[in-house]
Amino acid sequence: MDIVCRTSGAQNSFKLLLTFIAIFIFVSWNFPVFLHAEESSCVSCHTSIKKLLEITRTIEASKPKVEKPAESKGEG
Amino acid sequence: MAPLEPYEKVLIDTDFLDEDEDVHGQISCEKCHGGNPNAESMEKAHAGLIHDPTYPDPSKTCGECHAMDEGGHPEIAAKNKTNLHVTLAPFKSKIYLRANPDSCVRDKIDNAMGTNCSACHSSCGQCHVSRPKSVEGGFIEGHLFQKTPPVETNCTSCHGSRVGKEFHGENEGIPADVHHLKHGMACKECHTGDEMHGSGMSKEPFDRYEVANRAKCEDCHKIATSEKPEGDKKGKPLEHPTHIIHQAKVSCQVCHSVQYKNCFSCHVGKDKSGAPYFKTDPSTMDFKIGLRPKTTKERPEKYVTVRHIPVSPGLFDFYVKDALTNIDKAPTWKFATPHNIQLKTPQNETCLSCHGNNKLFLTKKDAESWEVKANKDVFVPLKPAPPERHSWLEQPELHLKKVDCLTCHDPSLKSPIKDCQQCHTKDSILLTKAEGAPKYSLKSWNFTNKELIERGNYVVGSNKIPALDLAGILLIILTFAGCAIHGTLRFISRRRK
Numbered sequence: 297m298d299i300v301c302r303t304s305g306a307q308n309s310f311k312l313l314l315t316f317i318a319i320f321i322f323v324s325w326n327f328p329v330f331l332h333a334e335e336s337s338c339v340s341c342h343t344s345i346k347k348l349l350e351i352t353r354t355i356e357a358s359k360p361k362v363e364k365p366a367e368s369k370g371e372g
Numbered sequence: 373m374a375p376l377e378p379y380e381k382v383l384i385d386t387d388f389l390d391e392d393e394d395v396h397g398q399i400s401c402e403k404c405h406g407g408n409p410n411a412e413s414m415e416k417a418h419a420g421l422i423h424d425p426t427y428p429d430p431s432k433t434c435g436e437c438h439a440m441d442e443g444g445h446p447e448i449a450a451k452n453k454t455n456l457h458v459t460l461a462p463f464k465s466k467i468y469l470r471a472n473p474d475s476c477v478r479d480k481i482d483n484a485m486g487t488n489c490s491a492c493h494s495s496c497g498q499c500h501v502s503r504p505k506s507v508e509g510g511f512i513e514g515h516l517f518q519k520t521p522p523v524e525t526n527c528t529s530c531h532g533s534r535v536g537k538e539f540h541g542e543n544e545g546i547p548a549d550v551h552h553l554k555h556g557m558a559c560k561e562c563h564t565g566d567e568m569h570g571s572g573m574s575k576e577p578f579d580r581y582e583v584a585n586r587a588k589c590e591d592c593h594k595i596a597t598s599e600k601p602e603g604d605k606k607g608k609p610l611e612h613p614t615h616i617i618h619q620a621k622v623s624c625q626v627c628h629s630v631q632y633k634n635c636f637s638c639h640v641g642k643d644k645s646g647a648p649y650f651k652t653d654p655s656t657m658d659f660k661i662g663l664r665p666k667t668t669k670e671r672p673e674k675y676v677t678v679r680h681i682p683v684s685p686g687l688f689d690f691y692v693k694d695a696l697t698n699i700d701k702a703p704t705w706k707f708a709t710p711h712n713i714q715l716k717t718p719q720n721e722t723c724l725s726c727h728g729n730n731k732l733f734l735t736k737k738d739a740e741s742w743e744v745k746a747n748k749d750v751f752v753p754l755k756p757a758p759p760e761r762h763s764w765l766e767q768p769e770l771h772l773k774k775v776d777c778l779t780c781h782d783p784s785l786k787s788p789i790k791d792c793q794q795c796h797t798k799d800s801i802l803l804t805k806a807e808g809a810p811k812y813s814l815k816s817w818n819f820t821n822k823e824l825i826e827r828g829n830y831v832v833g834s835n836k837i838p839a840l841d842l843a844g845i846l847l848i849i850l851t852f853a854g855c856a857i858h859g860t861l862r863f864i865s866r867r868r869k
Contacts, residue, residue, distance in 0.1 A: 337417060338401040338409050342384040342515075351414065352378035366643035370652030370682075371533040371635060 373529055376503075376510035385514025396517050404433045424505070427495035428458065434496045448569045449496065454577075455570030457494040462580045470683070472697040480692035488640035488648045492530060499526055499568070506530060520560050527559045533655075534633045534679075538712040543657060546631055549713050562587040581671060581707065588670075589624045614720075616783040623664075623676040625710055627720040631657045632710035638682035641690030652682050659719075661726075662734035664707050665749035678734055678750060679708035685742055700745035705734055723777040728758040764790075779805060 341347050387393040402409050404425040411417040425433045435449035452458055464485065471481055491506050498504045499521040502511050507529040512518055521527060528536030539559075541548025551557040564587070571577075571584045580586075595616060596609040618627070637653040662678035664671070683704055688695035719726045726732060733752040736744055755761065762768040779802060780789045794801050 337411075338407070339384065339389065341414070342382055343386050345379065345383060348379035348383055356378065366641075366647070366649045368649045368651065370638070370650070371633070371655050372650060372652070
């Protein structure tokens with residue numbers, strides 16, 4: 297009986313280990329980009345239309361108004 | 373092409389971060405672009421930011437992976453140093469050739485070129501990631517790397533006024549290039565990645581046509597021979613005999629291009645805010661055949677299409693007067709390869725559409741007084757008109773009108789046929805060799821060379837019927853024979869009496 301219990305305990309541990317490995321592989325296989333993107337503040341702004349619209353509008357508004365530049369005439 | 377909205381220029385597609393979509397998305401932003409991704413504010417994050425990390429030197433970015441091919445030969449990034457898209461070397465060398473040698477003037481020219489001209493360069497990034505800076509940049513597709521740069525946003529955003537409009541048929545009344553119109557071909561079909569990345573030459577070429585791996589018509593189109601030549605899989609073999617006559621003498625565009633754009637009198641400067649501008653005189657559509665001053669082994673053709681380039685003595689007047697004191701050192705009508713190829717063109721309709729058609733050829737009359745010396749080697753010395761060159765013939769005009777040129781100027785012969793009897797005979801070569809020659813000839817019961825006469829040709833001695841000749845001869849023979857028999861019979865009968 298002891299032998300049976302020990303065997304099933306070992307089997308359970310082994311199954312648990314396998315499950316952890318599978319989860320680890322699944323996570324590491326599918327989410328590195330996601331994690332990388334989450335970490336990068338560059339990406340958080342440059343993938344958001346809303347944020348970029350706000351920022352570019354602010355930048356445009358803060359630019360000093362200049363006279364209309366001379367336009368090129370003819371074909372370059 | 374309208375520029376992108378400011379936010380669109382820098383908006384990254386989330387697909388870029390997916391390894392399956394673009395492996396470049398696995399590289400951290402700051403590795404290529406610098407800046408500080410951990411900074412709290414945008415200003416600090418963008419401090420030291422490099423917009424285009426691939427210009428002028430991509431060795432630390434693209435070069436990390438795309439430096440050498442498997443055989444150790446320079447590949448892509450390694451060719452960058454002599455890639456004309458990056459260096460614009462011939463552009464600079466041609467201006468220097470015309471420039472005032474004075475060092476102070478040269479400095480000002482450099483400044484002018486740096487401000488107005490050099491912005492037209494490209495780079496790895498400005499082809500594969502964003503639009504070129506000269507058209508205000510912006511990602512092509514959310515920073516996803518494009519193996520082949522799109523035609524509209526990249527190729528023709530720089531090569532648009534002339535090549536782009538010619539190729540797409542955007543010049544009024546001029547059809548698009550047959551390669552585009554009929555076969556839907558894009559730039560990359562001829563201008564491969566290998567060519568676009570440069571030839572890898574150790575020395576920068578003086579002229580862009582010197583680039584060894586440049587696209588050539590012959591890469592696809594070969595002259596048809598008995599043995600099927602390599603390359604015929606891609607392009608139509610050149611079966612018409614005129615290709616043999618003109619090969620290595622006349623460029624393909626001379627026969628197969630139509631009117632193209634010529635530009636004149638460019639002036640560059642800066643406005644009050646310091647922004648560069650240029651002004652050119654109106655462009656004209658024209659077609660001119662000129663001489664190529666220096667032929668090469670790869671490009672031996674002497675007669676080529678030439679395009680007027682916009683250089684003018686006052687090009688840099690805004691920056692420095694008398695900048696181009698040596699303007700006559702290089703032609704202003706330059707060897708060109710217009711991108712509006714057609715199978716049939718006005719100049720290849722017949723031989724005489726070109727030969728003797730003086731208005732197609734570039735002469736002194738086509739040049740302004742200041743550019744006559746510059747183009748002296750490009751002007752075509754006009755030859756006498758074809759009737760004059762064929763004055764040794766009886767009725768030259770009639771011959772030129774009625775006889776196909778290739779009958780006498782047979783490409784398989786070393787020199788043209790000048791023996792009258794080759795045509796003016798019962799077995800005239802007009803019946804066998806000429807283009808459109810009849811497959812048979814009724815010579816026995818009709819007039820000799822009847823077929824030729826029906827086609828409007830004139831052949832001496834053609835107005836006789838061989839069968840009638842034979843009948844006449846037979847009649848004479850029979851008459852003599854009758855007389856002889858009659859005489860013989862009378863002689864025999866008299867002797868009996």
